[in-house]
Amino acid sequence: MTSSTPTGLHIAEDVEALIGPRHAAELRERLRDFTCLLCTQPGHPDRGAASLVIVAHGAFHSARFAHADCLPSCVVDAPDSNALPGAVELIPRAVGVPTPQGTRPVLLLAFEEELLLLDNRTDPLPAYLTALGLHTGTGLGRAFPASPGWQARFGSKGYLAVDGPSGPILTDGAMVVPPVWRDLVHADGNTVTVLLGRLDHDHIWAPHPPFGAYQQALRAGTLTGGLVTAQFI
Numbered sequence: 001m002t003s004s005t006p007t008g009l010h011i012a013e014d015v016e017a018l019i020g021p022r023h024a025a026e027l028r029e030r031l032r033d034f035t036c037l038l039c040t041q042p043g044h045p046d047r048g049a050a051s052l053v054i055v056a057h058g059a060f061h062s063a064r065f066a067h068a069d070c071l072p073s074c075v076v077d078a079p080d081s082n083a084l085p086g087a088v089e090l091i092p093r094a095v096g097v098p099t100p101q102g103t104r105p106v107l108l109l110a111f112e113e114e115l116l117l118l119d120n121r122t123d124p125l126p127a128y129l130t131a132l133g134l135h136t137g138t139g140l141g142r143a144f145p146a147s148p149g150w151q152a153r154f155g156s157k158g159y160l161a162v163d164g165p166s167g168p169i170l171t172d173g174a175m176v177v178p179p180v181w182r183d184l185v186h187a188d189g190n191t192v193t194v195l196l197g198r199l200d201h202d203h204i205w206a207p208h209p210p211f212g213a214y215q216q217a218l219r220a221g222t223l224t225g226g227l228v229t230a231q232f233i
């Protein structure tokens with residue numbers, strides 16, 4: 001095998017200095033298919049070199065990727081640093097959480113692009129989430145207080161939109177809604193517990209909901225929740 005095509009994930013020195021060696025190693029290890037931040041075409045580090053691009057949304061930093069030919073590894077500022085949920089995609093998941101009162105329907109919204117917690121900095125996420133009217137400190141099995149101004153709308157073919165009190169949180173989302181989960185939402189008077197925040201990549205994509213990881217994130221304040229109205233349209 002002879003090939004001169006460079007492959008792998010390139011991380012510039014200043015980028016690695018910002019995110020720290022642990023995040024850099026994790027991202028190098030994990031990167032598979034990605035969508036190029038610049039040309040929006042698919043890429044894979046085995047087929048051509050990729051670049052790590054850190055997008056700064058104010059105090060938040062998320063990891064994105066690009067073809068190395070499109071954009072070198074760098075740190076860029078997001079155009080609107082205040083619109084975090086709109087700028088960083090959310091992965092929705094319908095989860096049934098077992099509680100002593102029965103199964104509670106939970107709509108989990110996890111940031112897709114990894115929101116990096118930089119070493120030696122205060123995590124800006126808990127304050128950001130509570131400012132949206134979500135609540136910290138409630139255990140997964142307990143009922144969350146209501147979050148006024150929030151609404152989740154479910155349409156046909158898995159369409160999902162979520163609004164917060166100050167604007168859209170998720171637009172044009174797609175999620176599998178199991179009929180039994182939908183029945184639970186109806187039975188709760190068309191309300192659903194929304195959980196929004198940061199989870200590790202493996203926990204977002206775990207085949208079975210990792211309740212222990214959710215609970216840990218709730219305790220840390222990086223996952224917050226509230227009871228919101230649900231509408232089936």
Ligand SMILES: [Zn+2]
Binds near residue numbers: 038039040041067
């Ligand atoms: Zn590209």
